[in-house]
Amino acid sequence: MDMxxxxxxxxxxFQGVIVDLRVDRVILPNGAEAGREVVSHPGGVCVVPYHDDGTVTVVRQFRYPFGTVITELPAGKLERGEDHRLAGIRELEEETGLTADSFEYMGGLLSSPGFSDEVLHLYLARGLHQGPCRPDxxxxxxxxxxxxxxLLEQAMDGRLQDAKTVAGLLKTKVLLGL
Incomplete structure (x- = not known):
């Protein structure tokens, strides 16, 4: 079936600093017309900083759309065309001061494919070294x-709700066999 x-x-x-919005008209597989609203986003990167002692560095920050402080993995927005691996290394160091001996790609996530083209790239960072933080x-x-x-317990019982954080933790659990 052609879908x-x-x-x-x-x-x-709309063209904004973070997102753009466009409205498209499409022909559906059955020949009918429909509208599509698309939020265009350059994508992002999320890093699981896994320490040798079995801890993970997370960040807590206020998230305006929800009006509350949320616990998340270090992450950031890509600049259009930016290499996601280099962006992950940069974001990890800026937000946490950490550098890593190992930076392993765990795949991309489609954050909300019903209306957005954003792809979030996940990395596992190990062999961590502490330096100064340099947040934006x-x-x-x-x-x-x-x-x-x-953190896994918090992800499973709903205390951690940030999707990229939950996905990053679960992928790390499987990858490391924890």
């Missing part, structure tokens, strides 16, 4: 080192 949709028109509605001027972060098993 592909054919774009027949596209109109840019608009980032206010609190760092914590939490036992990996405790």
């Amino acid at each position: 592909y949709e054919k774009t027949i028109s596209s109109k840019s509605i 001027p608009d980032e206010f972060l609190e760092l914590q080192r939490v036992p990996f098993q405790e």
